[in-house]
Amino acid sequence: MTIQTLEPILAEHPFFKGLSQEDIALLTGCASNVVFKAGEVIRREGDAANEFYVIRQGKVALEIYTPERGQLMLQTVGAGEIFGWSWLIPPYQWRFDARAVELTRALALDGQCLRNKFEANPRLGYELLKRVAHVFAERLLATRLQLLDVYGNRS
Amino acid sequence: MILERGDFALLLDALQKTHQVIGPTIRDGAIVYDELSSATDLPIGWTDEQDGGTYRLKRRNDEALFGYVVGPQSWKRFLHVPRQRLWQATQNENGIQITPEPQATHRMAFIGIRSCELHAIAIQDNVFLHDQFTDTFYQARRENVFLVAVNCGQAGGTCFCVSMNTGPKATSGFDLALTEVLEDGQHYFVVEAGTANGQLLLNELSQRAASNEEQQKAEAISAQTATQMGRTMDTAGIKELLAQNLEHPRWDDVANRCLTCANCTMVCPTCFCTTVEDVTDLTGEHAERWRRWDSCFTMDFTYLHGGSVRASNKSRYRQWMTHKLSSWIDQFGSSGCVGCGRCITWCPVGIDITEEVRAIRGKE
Amino acid sequence: MVIAPEKQFINSPTDPMLPQPYRIERVRRETHDVFTLELRPANGTPVMQFAPGQFNMLYVFGTGESAISISGDPNDTNRLIHTVRAVGTVTNAMQKLKRGDCIGVRGPFGTPWPIVEAEGSDVVIVTGGIGLAPLRPVIYHVLANREKYGRFALLFGARSPRDLLFARELEQWRGHFDFNVEVTLDTASSDWRGNVGVVTTLIPRTQFDARHTVAMICGPEVMMRFTVQELMKRGLTTDQIFVTMERNMKCAVGFCGHCQYGPHFVCKDGPVFPFDRIAGLFGKREI
CATH class of the missing domain: 3.40.50.80 (Nucleotide-binding domain of ferredoxin-NADP reductase (FNR) module)
Structure with missing residues (x-):
């Protein structure tokens, strides 16, 4: 698969929506197509975080293993969403396990490649950082609501 | 028509033939409403002095029958009674049998009901008779009541019916309305009939039409009372004022004073909230449901699996006052306040609803 | 006296204060703290009609009443269905009831979901x-x-x-x-x-x-x-x-x-x- 064919896929994904063709082209240079089978472990906690993923189809679970309760699902993300941001923040290590719940097609974006491009093009870097920050904020809100345990028994 | 003081007993006698006659009498240092056996039970020659948190009976220097304002009770305890059994049930191997409670059938006559109190009854009529559902217990009592109003000859220290447009002169909703005149050694009542029933009774009692002068005297008494209001409340735009000020700092201020004792809701002639109690006998085979007065000032009032929605004093006082003066208008098309002043008089710390409104308006 | 015109009064019971006896035909355990009751009138009268979203007051003999939404099919004329979470005194007592036991039902009350208004959407x-x-x-x-x-x-x-x-x-x-x-x-x-x-x-x-x-x-x-x-x-x-x-x-x-x-x-x-x-x-x- 050639790099050029990924450009329209990238441009269509909600995470990159509205970016200029020029920016898309630049980002496509860091992208590669990936497919994960249902149940396949994508990354494990502690792995080096060299990339992040934009999901085109399927569902990915972010999980953590606890000795007492086994493998716990913390959150699932699906088509149109992204996962993995440890590539942005030192020490660039995965904090959770990522596992495909069902057949998942995604684009992997190489973190080192992106960081180099953003150092050279801070405008694009800032734009992408804002988009990632938006995802951070949404995830944090969702996590806080989860913590409220709203369906729990108060009495 | 004119009813002489000497003939007043005739009114009670006539009503007692067919009605349980209820009117003002003195008990425990206050004027309360209770069954009257004769006119001598009335608080003849007594008046009351009222202010925030203060109520005192005092001798008058005349023998007026209705020379006081309003006491701690209102007539709601006879129409919307404090405790009402709703039904009884038995349980056996065949299941549950539920027996409805029989309706009250006795006829009551209220003597000495004031204009603000007539308005309060009309307001409770809207709650219990004119909304989606009808309270048949209220209805049975209400339909059989004969109302003898008295136009106030003086205003009390906490009165503000003029502000609420509910008095002091009774204009509708009564069978008979009396204005008591004591002047130059004369003592009589100018009587007006408001219904055909009232007119029939009046025809039995009096053959003398009121002269123009007597009519004017009665009018002058009401007009003068209107000038004596102990309190005032600016009601312009009050629905919006309160609805838009649910976060006003004044609610914190009043919450620091309010004891949430619920006195204001008990003495209020329009407050209608109730709770139910389900009870059983020792065998567990017989059960009853009772309804009794409740108050939005209690913690349990808003209990919802695990906690109370209105847990703070502030929210409970706010609920009471915004309901009374604002959301009541949304619900029933009129204010829930008639300006009788009872909530001010009977508040143990003298919280004054008129003052709270002024504070929220920003005119302290 | 003003009643807001948008208020909908539907399916009002004839005597709203008086519970009607219903018999429990079936108790279904849904989760560890939720159960469903299938009810029929104990006196052979027809099952009440309701609109989706309405609720009943369910009375456990001697214990008290609780407001419970109706969870069944509005077209099912054979049974009245309530799904209850046991959280308080009344609902915990309700949880102990068995097939054949009687329960009091007042209702239906309240406004419905906008199923008619939602047509075409x-x-x-x-x-x-x-x-x-x-x-x-x-x-x-x-x-x-x-x-x-x-x-x-x-x-x-x-x-x-x-x-x-x-x-x-x-x-x-x-x-x-x-x-x-x-x-x-x-x-x-x-x-x-x-x-x-x-x-x-x-x-x-x-x-x-x-x-x-x-x-x-x-x-x-x-x-x-x-x-x-x-x-x-x-x-x-x-x-x-x-x-x-x-x-x-x-x-x-x-x-x-x-x-x-x-x-x-x-x-x-x-x-x-x-x-x-x-x-x-x-x-x-x-x-």
Whole structure:
């Protein structure tokens, strides 16, 4: 698969929506197509975080293993969403396990490649950082609501 | 028509033939409403002095029958009674049998009901008779009541019916309305009939039409009372004022004073909230449901699996006052306040609803 | 005396204060703390008619009454169905009742979900926990009249796999090609095949035409608050969103005053409200 064919896929994904063709082209240079089978472990906690993923189809679970309760699902993300941001923040290590719940097609974006491009093009870097920050904020809100345990028994 | 003081007993006698006659009498240092056996039970020659948190009976220097304002009770305890059994049930191997409670059938006559109190009854009529559902217990009592109003000859220290447009002169909703005149050694009542029933009774009692002068005297008494209001409340735009000020700092201020004792809701002639109690006998085979007065000032009032929605004093006082003066208008098309002043008089710390409104308006 | 013209009074019982005896035909355990009662009138009279969203006051002999929404099919004339979470004195006593026992029923009370107004629109149901119960009649109705509605989605959040209400039916509903059913849990172990996260995260992933959508929400107040925000981000306006409020209820007929929510009596002006009618109160504390 050639790099050029990924450009329209990238441009269509909600995470990159509205970016200029020029920016898309630049980002496509860091992208590669990936497919994960249902149940396949994508990354494990502690792995080096060299990339992040934009999901085109399927569902990915972010999980953590606890000795007492086994493998716990913390959150699932699906088509149109992204996962993995440890590539942005030192020490660039995965904090959770990522596992495909069902057949998942995604684009992997190489973190080192992106960081180099953003150092050279801070405008694009800032734009992408804002988009990632938006995802951070949404995830944090969702996590806080989860913590409220709203369906729990108060009495 | 004119009813002489000497003939007043005739009114009670006539009503007692067919009605349980209820009117003002003195008990425990206050004027309360209770069954009257004769006119001598009335608080003849007594008046009351009222202010925030203060109520005192005092001798008058005349023998007026209705020379006081309003006491701690209102007539709601006879129409919307404090405790009402709703039904009884038995349980056996065949299941549950539920027996409805029989309706009250006795006829009551209220003597000495004031204009603000007539308005309060009309307001409770809207709650219990004119909304989606009808309270048949209220209805049975209400339909059989004969109302003898008295136009106030003086205003009390906490009165503000003029502000609420509910008095002091009774204009509708009564069978008979009396204005008591004591002047130059004369003592009589100018009587007006408001219904055909009232007119029939009046025809039995009096053959003398009121002269123009007597009519004017009665009018002058009401007009003068209107000038004596102990309190005032600016009601312009009050629905919006309160609805838009649910976060006003004044609610914190009043919450620091309010004891949430619920006195204001008990003495209020329009407050209608109730709770139910389900009870059983020792065998567990017989059960009853009772309804009794409740108050939005209690913690349990808003209990919802695990906690109370209105847990703070502030929210409970706010609920009471915004309901009374604002959301009541949304619900029933009129204010829930008639300006009788009872909530001010009977508040143990003298919280004054008129003052709270002024504070929220920003005119302290 | 003014009655707001938009108030709908439907299916009012003849004597709203007096419970009618119903017999329990079946008790179905749904989850560890939720059960469903199937009831029939003990005296052989017809089963009451109700509109989706309405509730009854259920009386356990000698213990007391609790407001419980009707969770059955509005077209089922044979049984009256209630799904109850055991959380208080009355509902815990109810939980101990068995087939053949009698229960008192007053109702139905309250406003319905806008199933007629939603005809021709996409319908999005967002619920959490026991909140699915009062919306199940809507699901039955829409599935029985599928051609009258556009896209149909159910977004359901629960605490954990053992709290999944109507699990078997959820599976059935997922089998419909024209019914988008998404379930999400607060926590799950890795054998769970569905979503994990709060129910609001499902909204951006759901297909509907914001201009022609009616959303119906039932769940804890904080869940509804964030659900409304998320739906509005998608372009819904407050008059397209319907929520159910819950307050203490004693009489269910507007006399006792307990359920007041600002100017509304939840028992008769609700429990279903178009969000625009309560938007001004919704975020306020201790109303």
